[in-house]
Amino acid sequence: MDMRLNLPGLPDFGFKNPILTASGTFGYGVEFAPFGDLTALGGIVVKGLSLKPRPGNPMPRIAETPCGMLNAVGLQNSGVESFLKEKLPKLPWRELPVIANIYACDPGEFAELTSILAREQGIAAVEVNISCPNVKEGGILFGQDAAQAARVTEAVKRVAGDKPVIIKLSPNVTDIAAIAKAVEDAGADMISCINTLSGMGVDIRSRKPLLANVIGGLSGPAIKPVALRCVWQVCRAVTIPVIGIGGITSAEDVLEFMLVGAHAVQVGTANFIRPDFSFRLVQEFEQLVEKMGITDLEEFRGSLKL
Amino acid sequence: MDMRLNLPGLPDFGFKNPILTASGTFGYGVEFAPFGDLTALGGIVVKGLSLKPRPGNPMPRIAETPCGMLNAVGLQNSGVESFLKEKLPKLPWRELPVIANIYACDPGEFAELTSILAREQGIAAVEVNISCPNVKEGGILFGQDAAQAARVTEAVKRVAGDKPVIIKLSPNVTDIAAIAKAVEDAGADMISCINTLSGMGVDIRSRKPLLANVIGGLSGPAIKPVALRCVWQVCRAVTIPVIGIGGITSAEDVLEFMLVGAHAVQVGTANFIRPDFSFRLVQEFEQLVEKMGITDLEEFRGSLKL
Amino acid sequence: MNNEQCTTLKVLDNVPFGQVAGENLFFALRLERPEWKNWQPGQFVMVRPSGWAFDMLWARPFSICRVSPRDLVLFFQVVGRGTRRMAELKSGDDVLVWGPLGNGFAVEPDSPTLLLAGGIGIAPFVGYAHSHPKPWNLHMEFGHRMPLSCYPYESINEKIMGDAHLEEKPEDLTRFIELMDRRIAEHAEQNGLVLACGPTPFLKTVQHLALKHSARCQLSLETRMACGVGACLGCVTKVADDMHANGVAAGRAQVCNHGPVFWAHQVNLSEG
Amino acid sequence: MNNEQCTTLKVLDNVPFGQVAGENLFFALRLERPEWKNWQPGQFVMVRPSGWAFDMLWARPFSICRVSPRDLVLFFQVVGRGTRRMAELKSGDDVLVWGPLGNGFAVEPDSPTLLLAGGIGIAPFVGYAHSHPKPWNLHMEFGHRMPLSCYPYESINEKIMGDAHLEEKPEDLTRFIELMDRRIAEHAEQNGLVLACGPTPFLKTVQHLALKHSARCQLSLETRMACGVGACLGCVTKVADDMHANGVAAGRAQVCNHGPVFWAHQVNLSEG
């Protein structure tokens, strides 16, 4: 069966199946090549890239939580140029969309990153992580303010050329639909959501936080109900395609996100359950779709009965 | 060991131990009397009360999620008067604090409820659930707007007499510390947090939401990292006592919330794991405190090393 | 309520019944006898195997199938994640159980009593048939979709009269409903009792027929449950106004402590 | 990297070693032999018992203790939730394993090689001692706090020279450190190798001594791991600048794929 979905507004772009891997959980893809065929995936979103190399946060950076995990890895990476030179050539980018996830601390830097990536044949699209503080304006996260989110979107779109721009939303907001609407109006081609929930853990014996950064991002099955709710609210607010993310660990989960309106999904933390997780999921998804007698994913998508 | 903590600003009020039961998860207390000694608990917060009887939401109302659950019970209750006449007399209110949790759709109604409860000897304090839409002003939740949250707090405080007023915060906001500060400034005596996270579930076979109400509240161990983060942020923002709620399932969890600054906690969803859960937790907590050699809970509270 | 308890019981054995496409989906789970003083058929227990991690928080409700001086027997069908894991229980495993919960079926020794069971809804009738003082006054009609060997039918059939009806084609269902219609009418004429347990569509049919014939009828309801003790309000059903006096709030009653057995004219099964 | 695999292996047996206060806290977990082409002592595997629910998402990293034509042996200590559940593994259970991962210890057959093990850090040295072509060039010093019967010490001691040092009082530790100081100095003089595995404070001591004597020294690091394959960046350690060429980003290298074995002068153990 054809797993390809039309992406409204993006006639020249598509995923051969709706299962992508999420930024920060699949390295640069190459780490997982020993465990499966990368080209079987719907797409790969690489670890967040910044303009200059960044050391990320101090250790410890990760902790397990009930049905989830916390991370405060921060944006450790050797910079966009190093990625393009060292990592991208090793990826089968002719055969599957490689999406660059980018991170910056002001709209200008976002634009600079995007214009570098816009020139690259191997990059299929740019995903903008707006869960970062605007250092120039008091440190509130771009993703927590509709006007700021829109400004970043505009800045990126202006220089993205023909690369679709995906804005990745944070769930740590009062009204996610309002932010979605703002970035759509500002020209975003797609929305992906959700990024991690803001969370924390402590060790009562050492009396220290589990993460050196104190606060980190919660991900994994624990957050799936929040992610589904966000995706549903966003899908009702916008007409551009939405990529669902958050706690996906089964083929059923993929269909759940599609049922509330997602065009595709990204698998994050589940890649840590086993390194062949996403490869197996692609197969299980095809089997489930067949078993359930779904003949048209387009028809299934968004068909939730209220 | 004495488990009693001083509550700043409330010299005449206290819990004999820091373990209370959360609203909506412990009925009116009486349902759990066959499974343990109610007077061993630090306190009981009863199911949300409204002025008039309310039917609550249609069925289905609950669904299990990974390490958590969703509920959209709504405020089914037979009204405050019926509670005072039928249920309260059955509770050992002379021996432990019975806290009335209240719910309304405008500040006037909140005040009316409070003035009824303020007259009752059996009520130790009033906990105000502000996770409800302000029907008169476009339906945004009181708990999602600092100004509105403050208005409700003021309205309730004005008529609460000598009953401490606890404002229960929602985590579904961009900046919980700002709301906490607003309700403290408006006169709240304590803060409890968190209420449930906004979430959703669907059934891919029937293509229907798992809850008739579509959106519900996520609770249980899954949300503990979010709850800890919120409690920590709130404790740093205010000086009034804070009651931590969210995903507590062990004595370690209780100490985690105290480590980030909570004066007490409420146990919610865990009461469904087994009906004697909270009774056992009180015992386990005493044992753990002893085993860890903590001799002064007051010193332990808020002693997180950054 | 004073003999409600929450105790850990050892599994004595967990015996598969019948097979469906080579798979075991039905089990008689035998547990140590809890220290209950008394119980009634139609009551249930909440069950949570001690080995369950917190990824699945809730216990699961099961009708009390039988209680002997030595054991407590539950009978369950694998339908989802929880029951799938319960199928792996082995003798010696620990299971947390609280109950007996809710109200049982009416027992009127001298009234002709009709037992209507749909599928796994047969479970409480095992205990009903075995504890009834005058089993010759009982009659059962059992509708089922899986092979008869999947159900504890024999152990009832050895005590009381009755028939089993396999539902394969749509006509089978029509015929079964017609039969129930006649049987309910007969029992209504003799002022007998009609007791039903099974899936909600089945209960709706029985309710409709019972009201039509003005039969005295009780239904055992099934809803998702979290606490089992009336606290979470997750298991409610709409009820008639005359139940309100009973401490029931605002038109909805908890199935766990106001039921699971209700008089047919008192519940409204339209929701859920 | 082509013999990295992710496979489900059956448990052959899970044998407790020694006892601590009547409890079994140390286990030799024997698994079916995976179809690996080759492996090196010091490499590790990620282990996730198939029975684990999603309440615990991560696999756990364990050094390869030994590999024979028939089996893969891991040796573990119970320290938390995951290892506590692993203690319950029984023969026939399924365990998901991926590896061999990371870099092993250097093997220089003709260099005098000092093995320094702290507690459970002894595990990789079992395979090292058994696969080394000239074991008479090896010498081990083993510091431990639990009874010696808790560790696979015998199986090393039968192959190579060495001593075990129980640490009960603070003086014991001082004496052990003095001994390591001498041994490291001796090996440095002969341009030998020093290999260490154990808890981080132990590694810091060894690193300090090795740098003092300019010994060629490798340390096997332990950090929390989620993926084990270099993707999550959760397991990093600070490293010296000369490693950057190696594809290491911004001063921090993943312990799982750039380690777990590092040259002592290349890592900075100040964090975590």
Ligand SMILES: Cc1cc2nc3c(=O)[nH]c(=O)nc-3n(C[C@H](O)[C@H](O)[C@H](O)COP(=O)(O)OP(=O)(O)OC[C@H]3O[C@@H](n4cnc5c(N)ncnc54)[C@H](O)[C@@H]3O)c2cc1C
């Ligand atoms: C009072 C009472 C007595 C019962 N007695 C028996 C019995 O004797 N034997 C038996 O096999 N089953 C009985 N059930 C049903 C049994 O509780 C459910 O089959 C079980 O909880 C399903 O758990 P699961 O995790 O396998 O399914 P889940 O994965 O939780 O759900 C699978 C499907 O079953 C539905 N479901 C879940 N819980 C219930 C529930 N409580 N009632 C109805 N549907 C549900 C879900 O909506 C879903 O469609 C009884 C239920 C009640 C309320």
Ligand SMILES: Cc1cc2nc3c(=O)[nH]c(=O)nc-3n(C[C@H](O)[C@H](O)[C@H](O)COP(=O)(O)OP(=O)(O)OC[C@H]3O[C@@H](n4cnc5c(N)ncnc54)[C@H](O)[C@@H]3O)c2cc1C
């Ligand atoms: C490369 C490598 C090889 C290892 N080899 C062995 C071995 O052969 N035998 C053995 O018994 N153990 C070994 N370990 C340590 C082992 O992985 C941890 O003890 C285990 O993951 C703890 O899991 P848990 O769920 O029981 O503990 P948790 O409940 O997760 O944690 C308990 C305590 O252990 C700490 N901890 C958790 N994970 C690690 C970790 N990966 N490294 C260090 N501390 C940790 C936690 O911070 C906490 O203080 C190795 C670790 C690494 C990184």
Ligand SMILES: Cc1cc2nc3c(=O)[nH]c(=O)nc-3n(C[C@H](O)[C@H](O)[C@H](O)COP(=O)(O)O)c2cc1C
């Ligand atoms: C270890 C880790 C690192 C992450 N790094 C990034 C990142 O660099 N950029 C980004 O946009 N999201 C990052 N994320 C968020 C994920 O892409 C994803 O949005 C989130 O984990 C929710 O999905 P999940 O529940 O499937 O993991 C990271 C998540 C994890 C767990």
Ligand SMILES: Cc1cc2nc3c(=O)[nH]c(=O)nc-3n(C[C@H](O)[C@H](O)[C@H](O)COP(=O)(O)O)c2cc1C
């Ligand atoms: C079934 C259910 C009903 C609830 N009803 C109320 C309520 O009436 N009023 C209220 O303030 N909170 C209510 N809550 C929220 C809890 O009191 C608590 O804040 C939340 O569940 C988080 O704690 P937990 O993770 O320990 O369950 C309810 C929660 C559940 C699960």
Ligand code: FES
């Ligand atoms: S199951 Fe909780 S009220 Fe019935």
Ligand code: FES
């Ligand atoms: S464990 Fe994930 S990068 Fe090392």
